[in-house]
Amino acid sequence: GAVVSQHPSWVICKSGTSVKIECRSLDFQATTMFWYRQFPKQSLMLMATSNEGSKATYEQGVEKDKFLINHASLTLSTLTVTSAHPEDSSFYICSARDPNRYQETQYFGPGTRLLVL
Amino acid sequence: AQSVAQPEDQVNVAEGNPLTVKCTYSVSGNPYLFWYVQYPNRGLQFLLKYITGDNLVKGSYGFEAEFNKSQTSFHLKKPSALVSDSALYFCAVRDRAGGYNKLIFGAGTRLAVHP
Numbered sequence: 001g002a003v004v005s006q007h008p009s010w011v012i013c014k015s016g017t018s019v020k021i022e023c024r025s026l027d028f029q030a031t032t033m034f035w036y037r038q039f040p041k042q043s044l045m046l047m048a049t050s051n052e053g054s055k056a057t058y059e060q061g062v063e064k065d066k067f068l069i070n071h072a073s074l075t076l077s078t079l080t081v082t083s084a085h086p087e088d089s090s091f092y093i094c095s096a097r098d099p100n101r102y103q104e105t106q107y108f109g110p111g112t113r114l115l116v117l
Numbered sequence: 118a119q120s121v122a123q124p125e126d127q128v129n130v131a132e133g134n135p136l137t138v139k140c141t142y143s144v145s146g147n148p149y150l151f152w153y154v155q156y157p158n159r160g161l162q163f164l165l166k167y168i169t170g171d172n173l174v175k176g177s178y179g180f181e182a183e184f185n186k187s188q189t190s191f192h193l194k195k196p197s198a199l200v201s202d203s204a205l206y207f208c209a210v211r212d213r214a215g216g217y218n219k220l221i222f223g224a225g226t227r228l229a230v231h232p
Contacts, residue, residue: 006160
């Protein structure tokens with residue numbers, strides 16, 4: 001099946017620093033990737049849709065300058081949490097669509113747990 | 118706006134018994150519905166989807182879901198539960214608002230299968 005990886009799997013950082021999370025499609029090229037945030041015992045909330053070669057589309061209420069998304073290639077999208085604060089601590093999950101499979105299906109990465117101290 | 122609801126926070130089932138995880142939807146137009154499973158500290162794994170065609174959809178790991186238009190439901194089922202099925206299950210619907218195909222997830226249902 002389609003494989004999506006994330007790196008790192010977990011990260012601890014100090015308040016005020018920036019953290020970059022990578023999302024890669026390993027065996028397919030993904031023109032569209034998605035970034036989600038999940039709080040403990042809650043559902044996934046879509047943060048933004050990342051399109052290769054263009055600006056990301058952010059959901060209402062998500063700060064563009066806080067969560068920088070770069071989709072520089074067909075296999076890599078990055079999410080940078082800038083000037084992280086404890087309230088940014090969460091589980092971040094990316095997904096990607098494989099254009100060679102049914103395009104409505106998203107394949108998810110394993111997630112990145114961020115803890116901001 | 119498209120939405121799905123999962124009315125149960127948790128479902129408890131004995132191993133070997135049939136299981137049902139409920140999902141209802143509210144959409145304009147034809148619904149594109151999905152089920153995903155999440156194991157602890159992991160991303161989501163695709164189980165199955167309904168786009169069109171047969172109302173009974175078969176998916177991974179022996180799961181199936183029944184699309185019921187009159188009841189606007191898409192319940193996930195399995196004839197015989199395994200302890201290893203214990204996980205968090207999400208129902209989702211496609212939303213095309215803004216020109217992008219997005220998934221809107223339900224709140225999730227935790228399935229606990231007891232030996």
